[in-house]
Amino acid sequence: MNLQRFVPDFIKRLDHYLLTHYPIIWQSRIHNVFYAVVLTNLLLGGLAMLLPVNIGHRYELWEWTWTFFVVAVTYLVIWMIHVGRFNIFKLYGKRPIGDEYINFVLHMLSVVMIASTMFSFHYVYDQKIRNIVSNAELAQDINTLNLGAPFFPNQESYYSKYKADGSADADNGLYLYNYHNFDRFGNQRFWTNLENDGLDNSYYRGYEATEEQIMDTTIVQEVTDPCTQSKFGLNCYDENKKLFNQKKSPQEQLELITNFIKTAKKYGVSINIYPNKVLSRFNKTENYKFNLDNGEVYNFFDINYKIENSVGYVISSKTDRVIFYDPDFWHVMWYLCFNLALLFMIYRNVRRRDFILSVVSGIVIMVVSGIILALTRMNSENEIFGFYFMIYLGLVAGASAILFKRSHSWLNAACLNLVAVSTPFMPLFYYEFNHHHYDRAMTTNWEIAGFVIFFLLLQVFFKKLYTTLWALPEK
Amino acid sequence: METKPNFKVSEIEEHLDSGNYTLGFRRFLDVCLETDLSVEQKQTVLGLCDIYNQVIDNTDVFESSFLEKVKELSLQFSEMNLDAANAQNNVVSGQQISKSYKAGHFKLQPISMSIDTGELVGIVGENGNGKTTLLRMMASDLSIDEGEINYELGIGNDESLYDEKSSIAYIPQRIPRWYGKLKNNLHFAASSRGIYGFENEYLVNVMLTRLGLNKYKNLFWTQISSGYRTRFELARILLLKPQLLILDEPLANLDINAQQTFLQDIRNLAKSKRHPMAILFSSQQLHEVEKVADHIVFLRNGESIYNSTIDTNEALETHTETEIETTATRDQILAALNGIEHLTVKQQGGVYIIRCQQTVHSLEILKRILGAGLTVSYYRDLTHSTKKFFNEN
Numbered sequence A: 001m002n003l004q005r006f007v008p009d010f011i012k013r014l015d016h017y018l019l020t021h022y023p024i025i026w027q028s029r030i031h032n033v034f035y036a037v038v039l040t041n042l043l044l045g046g047l048a049m050l051l052p053v054n055i056g057h058r059y060e061l062w063e064w065t066w067t068f069f070v071v072a073v074t075y076l077v078i079w080m081i082h083v084g085r086f087n088i089f090k091l092y093g094k095r096p097i098g099d100e101y102i103n104f105v106l107h108m109l110s111v112v113m114i115a116s117t118m119f120s121f122h123y124v125y126d127q128k129i130r131n132i133v134s135n136a137e138l139a140q141d142i143n144t145l146n147l148g149a150p151f152f153p154n155q156e157s158y159y160s161k162y163k164a165d166g167s168a169d170a171d172n173g174l175y176l177y178n179y180h181n182f183d184r185f186g187n188q189r190f191w192t193n194l195e196n197d198g199l200d201n202s203y204y205r206g207y208e209a210t211e212e213q214i215m216d217t218t219i220v221q222e223v224t225d226p227c228t229q230s231k232f233g234l235n236c237y238d239e240n241k242k243l244f245n246q247k248k249s250p251q252e253q254l255e256l257i258t259n260f261i262k263t264a265k266k267y268g269v270s271i272n273i274y275p276n277k278v279l280s281r282f283n284k285t286e287n288y289k290f291n292l293d294n295g296e297v298y299n300f301f302d303i304n305y306k307i308e309n310s311v312g313y314v315i316s317s318k319t320d321r322v323i324f325y326d327p328d329f330w331h332v333m334w335y336l337c338f339n340l341a342l343l344f345m346i347y348r349n350v351r352r353r354d355f356i357l358s359v360v361s362g363i364v365i366m367v368v369s370g371i372i373l374a375l376t377r378m379n380s381e382n383e384i385f386g387f388y389f390m391i392y393l394g395l396v397a398g399a400s401a402i403l404f405k406r407s408h409s410w411l412n413a414a415c416l417n418l419v420a421v422s423t424p425f426m427p428l429f430y431y432e433f434n435h436h437h438y439d440r441a442m443t444t445n446w447e448i449a450g451f452v453i454f455f456l457l458l459q460v461f462f463k464k465l466y467t468t469l470w471a472l473p474e475k
Numbered sequence B: 001m002e003t004k005p006n007f008k009v010s011e012i013e014e015h016l017d018s019g020n021y022t023l024g025f026r027r028f029l030d031v032c033l034e035t036d037l038s039v040e041q042k043q044t045v046l047g048l049c050d051i052y053n054q055v056i057d058n059t060d061v062f063e064s065s066f067l068e069k070v071k072e073l074s075l076q077f078s079e080m081n082l083d084a085a086n087a088q089n090n091v092v093s094g095q096q097i098s099k100s101y102k103a104g105h106f107k108l109q110p111i112s113m114s115i116d117t118g119e120l121v122g123i124v125g126e127n128g129n130g131k132t133t134l135l136r137m138m139a140s141d142l143s144i145d146e147g148e149i150n151y152e153l154g155i156g157n158d159e160s161l162y163d164e165k166s167s168i169a170y171i172p173q174r175i176p177r178w179y180g181k182l183k184n185n186l187h188f189a190a191s192s193r194g195i196y197g198f199e200n201e202y203l204v205n206v207m208l209t210r211l212g213l214n215k216y217k218n219l220f221w222t223q224i225s226s227g228y229r230t231r232f233e234l235a236r237i238l239l240l241k242p243q244l245l246i247l248d249e250p251l252a253n254l255d256i257n258a259q260q261t262f263l264q265d266i267r268n269l270a271k272s273k274r275h276p277m278a279i280l281f282s283s284q285q286l287h288e289v290e291k292v293a294d295h296i297v298f299l300r301n302g303e304s305i306y307n308s309t310i311d312t313n314e315a316l317e318t319h320t321e322t323e324i325e326t327t328a329t330r331d332q333i334l335a336a337l338n339g340i341e342h343l344t345v346k347q348q349g350g351v352y353i354i355r356c357q358q359t360v361h362s363l364e365i366l367k368r369i370l371g372a373g374l375t376v377s378y379y380r381d382l383t384h385s386t387k388k389f390f391n392e393n
Helices: A009-021 A030-050 A061-085 A099-116 A120-130 A135-151 A157-165 A211-215 A217-228 A233-247 A250-266 A275-284 A301-319 A327-349 A352-376 A381-404 A410-434 A440-471 B009-017 B021-034 B039-057 B064-078 B131-138 B161-166 B182-191 B197-210 B226-240 B256-271 B286-292 B314-318 B330-336 B362-371 B387-392
Strands: B090-101 B106-116 B120-125 B146-151 B168-171 B244-248 B278-282 B295-300 B303-308 B320-326 B344-348 B351-356 B376-381
Touching (some): A099 A440, A135 A301, A250 A275, A327 A440, A352 A410, B009 B021, B330 B344
Parallel strands (some): B120 B278, B168 B244
Antiparallel strands (some): B090 B106, B090 B146, B344 B351
16 A cells, blocks of 8 residues: 555655665654654544543543554554565665664664554543543532531431441441542541541541631641540531531521532532422431431432542542553563564564564474473473573574574574574573562563663674575575 | 776767667766766756656657757766776686485586676576576575585675675566565665765666666556566666676566667676676577677586687587578478588478588578578578577477
8 A cells, every 4th residue: 555645745855865865764664653653643632632521420541542552553564564575684785883773773663653652542531531620629629529518418317227226327428538639538437436537637627617727737626626525426426516506507508508519510410409408307317306207318329429439530530640650551561662673673684484484483492392391390490490591592502503504594593583582581581580589679670681681682693693694595 | 997988979979860869868878877977967967867758758859959968968978087997807606516406306517607797697598407596506595505606796805695695686587576666666775775865866867767767766566567677676786786796587578679778788787897797697588698698608407518608619610500481391491402511401490490511601501592592581690609509409
């Protein structure tokens, strides 16, 4: 397929410039990859910007990432076909000093850029979700919900049940959040005795606290003092309720309920009940005298559950760490890109038949060595490592024999390819088999050692063998 | 060593004046490629190439100013000195090399050959007689069982096998497919050999025009005929400037006119003063090969039965051999040639092969046949041709 028709003039000019000045860069097609990746990421980013974000909806962004994984794989295949076909080595082009490094780095960069198309949508959409509600606005909303929470219990019977046997807490059902850092207070309920939870209650507020009070931990502490002097939650409830009734007028109480309903609606949860009804029922719980009329309910379990989830999604979208800042992510990406670049380097340096036979040989060696290990009952880690190390040395000998051969042999080519694939990982392999406890820092050091050794050998050892292999006549 | 370009200005003028613009302009471009031109001069040449390509593709009528400019530059360039390559030296020599295949029970018997810079060696023989095997061995593309091949490619003592092979260009009969635009392949070939920027543009464009490929430069491999593929491959090879060029049946895909042009081109390549090269090629087109080759190797059943220059080898001088095409019968021919000693007349593929003692000239045979009133539609003197070996089979 002629992809040139999708390429703008300035990229064509760049392409021609690289072709006539820097063939080693041109043949990597990194400029085409760069253009395609930038364009794709802009499109996917734009798509992420256009797609609506609903507050209170839980977004599984990895599903999108896997969708765009298809795009990345498609690009990778197209790129590999284009670069693989236009092979300087097959035409016996000159190989300047350092070309293997340049090739490897260019291929690594190309793979990294192509891989980025998997995450561009993820990243932009994640940012959009994070900013659907500003931090200040979210804090204010949490404040409002916390203030109104006592009026919306999960189950009014909890109060009476506790009164009867002391087995259950009076549960308002809504988790409370620390609005400073959006951490949830674990299993803490609004009506629960603060002392028993062992939480840092500096930011924990009684329902009567105002926003200004919340900011001042001293005031909060002062307000919650009546609780701490009580043994259990119900006392706290009583104390708070008394205090609340002293401080809040019915009008103010009604306003708290109204604000709660409005805020819940903002987070996608409709509460179809008038605020004065809620207040009326709340007042009936005074001193646990539940004198609800027949058929009248005071139960907000579903609503609380929805609010909790909805606010929870917004908070987790803000507080969950983005995968791009996770070192493990880059660790995986490094391995992915390195191994792809390594395989591609091998493919471009050998005949296609040699490459296929190398893959088959690798599988055969793994199977046969596994059978030998099983039959000889070698099970200590030292023995297993020693066994595989002997195989590795055999492969190195087979690869080095290329320098003394008079004709090309796929067997030597397979040895060389398998040595190239295994060399970066041999030091780590050695370390893991000889140290029984996991030490992340040491593992990383041995990993790095493997890559350093590989890069040192790349130009002086592997290139020498690959070019000689290419030039050897057929048998 | 400084010298003058290897051409005659009068030849270019003659072609242009006689209306043979294509040949004239091609010779002019040969001059350009042989000469060290300044950037301004190269830009002028590129401008002329543009005009030439536009006219050739459309009207085929050149303005006199264009022709005058070509003549003027030819004269100007012919006066310039150029750095000639070193004197003729041996590029490759094979001593008693042989190869056998288990499958097919074929063996190429030991053969020795040597090719110097500027020399053209043609390998001829029927199908399945080992031509391709010999070429691949000489190109270091196929291992040898016995014997030894030595290359003197002038790339230093510490040359690796890979570097050595970079100086050998082998064009197989089935040319591997090119990918991408044809022109880009040529730019890439040049830049990968260290020809960058304007020089790259200049050489590729001149080469495309020189080989009549400009019209096809933006096409892809699958969009051109096999004949043009051969020409594009030749263009790529010329940009690589190998020391040794080996071509397997390069004429197979070319029409008769293209064959003549192609052979003349490779002869010019071999004899270039600035970048001479050793050329080894195989072909079934015996007469065409004999026209350009300095040295012929004839293979039969894997054995070299002729391995020498045409002029010096006495093996060819054993008898007079004539090939004619006529409506006459064999008896009529025998009657016309009555009295000639050691005469044999053999019909072979629509023509008669007439052999006789060496003292009788081939033209005498023709005269006697015509004198007998027989009609001859085709005649060729094979006395000095290796085609005799085909006829002996």
